[in-house]
Amino acid sequence: MKVIITKNCMGDRNCNNLCPDVFQYDEDQLKSTVKFDQIPEKYKAVVQRAADECGAKAIEIKE
Ligand code: SF4
Incomplete structure (x- = not known):
């Protein structure tokens, strides 16, 4: 990720x-x-949550 x-x-x-x-x-x-x-495996869930919560939709996840 x-x-x-x-x-x-x-x-x-x-x-x-x-x-x-x-x-x-x-x-x-x-x-x-x-x-x-590369985002370490253990942070993937919280990074996804941060992206979902970002009011500006500024966090883009690339697999
Ligand atoms: S707007 Fe910026 S500081 Fe706020 S959650 Fe999104 S990326 Fe993070």
Whole structure:
């Protein structure tokens, strides 16, 4: 699983709060970023949840 965060991110940090091991907030870009190129198996469920909950639909999952 790969994840990208699009420019639509509105920076509410929901994903960061939900899973700080995967998502971090970039203060320079004013958007969230992903810490991994390939998402580790153990985070897949929470990453899917973050994508589902993202109000800006900015978290795109690529299998
Ligand atoms: S939940 Fe979506 S809009 Fe909010 S910080 Fe994460 S990627 Fe950005």
